[in-house]
Structures are given as structure tokens and as C-alpha cells.
Amino acid sequence: MAITPSCTLRPSKDWTHVPLVAREPRPEDAALVPLIRALRLAWERGDMPDAWLPFPQTHANIGYGPEARPLPIGALRLMWAARYPFVQACPACEHSAWMVSAGGHPTMGGLDLVCLACTTRWHQPIGGLYRVVEAINLRALDGSAFEAVGPQPLGSDGLALRKSLGLPHASG
Numbered sequence: 815m816a817i818t819p820s821c822t823l824r825p826s827k828d829w830t831h832v833p834l835v836a837r838e839p840r841p842e843d844a845a846l847v848p849l850i851r852a853l854r855l856a857w858e859r860g861d862m863p864d865a866w867l868p869f870p871q872t873h874a875n876i877g878y879g880p881e882a883r884p885l886p887i888g889a890l891r892l893m894w895a896a897r898y899p900f901v902q903a904c905p906a907c908e909h910s911a912w913m914v915s916a917g918g919h920p921t922m923g924g925l926d927l928v929c930l931a932c933t934t935r936w937h938q939p940i941g942g943l944y945r946v947v948e949a950i951n952l953r954a955l956d957g958s959a960f961e962a963v964g965p966q967p968l969g970s971d972g973l974a975l976r977k978s979l980g981l982p983h984a985s986g
């Protein structure tokens with residue numbers, strides 16, 4: 815069960831009409847593209863890397879599953895499969911942008927997506943942290959082992975994931 819204290823919820827506002835906002839590019843963004851492609855390819859082939867391996871991230875702060883683990887690829891798989899808002903058309907080049915992190919503060923937060931073609935980083939504003947948790951569960955993770963549960967402080971360098979996919983360590 816996701817922890818969703820009602821006191822942190824604001825009156826319902828339909829964030830689905832809020833357009834993506836371009837973010838400052840980050841050095842790691844380009845390296846996320848081959849990682850996303852390799853992950854999808856592995857799943858398409860029927861390879862199943864450990865679902866709890868964390869996707870690399872430094873700014874996300876939502877935990878998943880009973881132990882509030884940093885973004886596990888098993889959660890990402892469900893989110894990407896659900897498509898919107900986790901996969902969206904890139905407003906810059908019309909290729910697709912894929913969710914790479916989710917997080918926020920008590921009053922604002924949302925999803926970050928990176929375009930597989932132009933590597934632009936986009937932000938989908940949703941609302942305070944618990945609204946982000948709620949939106950993720952509602953649209954992708956409810957009933958799974960990976961339900962979003964609330965804040966957690968850990969990031970991940972993604973090294974274990976890259977290793978399991980046979981990708982070289984990305985320095986940037």
C-alpha cells in the first residue's frame with residue numbers, strides 16, 4: 815500500500831494538461847539513451863535482468879516496494895509499458911521521451927523524461943511528492959511488488975545494471 819496522507823494532497827488539479835517543460839541538460843543524459851535501448855531489447859528478447867537493479871539517478875527521491883528501494887528496473891518496465899505519462903512524444907523532435915526519474919518536494923514534483931533521439935531532458939509537473947507517488951501507482955504500479963511508497967534518500971550510479979546488460983561504464 816502506498817502511503818498517501820490526505821493532508822499532503824492538494825485539491826485535485828488535472829496535471830495531464832500541463833505540458834512538458836524542458837530541463838537543463840545533464841551530463842549523464844546522453845548515456846541514458848543506450849541504457850534505455852539495451853533494457854528494452856533485453857526484455858524483448860526475454861532476458862530478465864534482476865528486477866530490483868536500480869536505474870541510474872541522482873535527483874530522484876521516490877522509493878519503490880516494501881523496502882523503498884531506489885527506482886528498480888521492474889518498476890520502470892511497468893511504467894514504460896503503461897506509456898503516458900511515462901513515455902511521451904518529444905516536443906522538440908517528435909521522437910519519444912522515456913521516463914528516467916520521478917521525485918519531488920512536499921509542494922512540487924513530477925517525472926523527468928529523456929528523448930531517445932535528441933536527448934533533451936523533459937519534466938512533467940504533477941504536483942507535490944505524494945501526488946507523484948499516487949499518479950505513478952494509479953497509472954502503472956498498483957498491485958505490483960514495486961508500488962511507490964514515498965521519499966527515500968538513495969540514488970544509484972547504475973553500475974550494477976550496466977554490468978548486467980554488458981554495457982561499458984558510462985563516465986558522463
Ligand SMILES: [Zn+2]
Nearest residue numbers: 904907929932
Ligand atoms: Zn527529441
